Amino acid sequence: MSDLLDSAVKQLRDGSLVAIPTETVYGLAADAKNLAAVNKVFATKGRPSGHPLIVHIANPVLPTMSSAESQNAWQQVLFDWSRDVSPQALALAQAFWPGPLTIILPKAKNVLSEVTGGQETVGIRCPNHSVTQDLLRLFGGAVVAPSANRFGRISPTTADHVKDEFPDGSVLILDGGACDVGIESTIVDLSRWDTHGAVVLRPGAISKGMIDEVLSKLGLSKDLLAQDGDATQPRVSGSLSAHYAPRTKLVLYDPDCLDSIHVNDCVGKRVAWAHFEKSQDINLSSCSDIQEIVLPASANQLARSLYATLRALDQLNVDVIYFEKLPDSEQWDAIRDRLGRASVGSGA
């Protein structure tokens, strides 16, 4: 791996792109301070300009550091990117970084406006993957890294998925194995703390409850004056209703309300049916072909395999995918969010 890491560092310094493994999904990385490289990210993904990118930083904390020293280390690295590193931001960094949390803060003056989508805020995250941490340390800078998929499509969670997205070999891919978490980081906006508190813009493995617990233990919690969905919230491309989408039509059905599946719609169709083990049977007798996938029962396991499953279902070349609705509890929120968007954008 060390030769590959050296070439990856060289690519980043030359303004080229490198696909990097993270604990959430693979990212398409470029030097966050190089305008031409950042523009290449938009061109390669087919991502419209104006959609902000997340800045990924190296972990500055050493195992020998005291809590005060590590807080100081986070502060120093964050000051490169934000003009207002609040106690709330430091508390969340200490609690969850490296890890699947992106923190939105007021941007520092010299952050490229192409990175922030022209906004006054910047998204920052310290990813928890040893290969990417080694790369960031050797590179000595930070990278922007959107998910390494074409715009609107399913995020990659293996190096092979990235190859499928960019088959022409133009992107160097660092293979760090399958991503452990499997869905994108939680995004929490702290930039409007005084009026809004901590606002989750995109749900992920770190829940709102976990964030609130850390902040309230430190006496930093805030009564919310506004909830997510506020019209003034910054743009989040993952918040477009159609996103993460398979090409095959994806229908989410409620086993307690089977009206969501119209038997007539199935006549002569090839169908994929993704359901939990204990699920109730659905009447697919009029279909010409049924392929069944049993989903893992735990939210963490389903998150880990979700995008690989959606890709595999897409490759079955069926006419429609029926996917069982997820449980209502908080631990399923992030997966429910991604599946809902995948369904809206599917079949295109």
Ligand code: TXA
């Ligand atoms: O887990 C992740 O966050 C992955 C891995 C590769 O780190 N990255 C990722 O990047 O999901 P991307 O570009 O696919 O999604 C980043 C999201 C976008 O929806 C973007 O709008 C939002 O982060 N974002 C970035 N900066 C922002 C800002 N200043 N304000 C609001 N949203 C922001």
Ligand code: MG
């Ligand atoms: Mg993405």
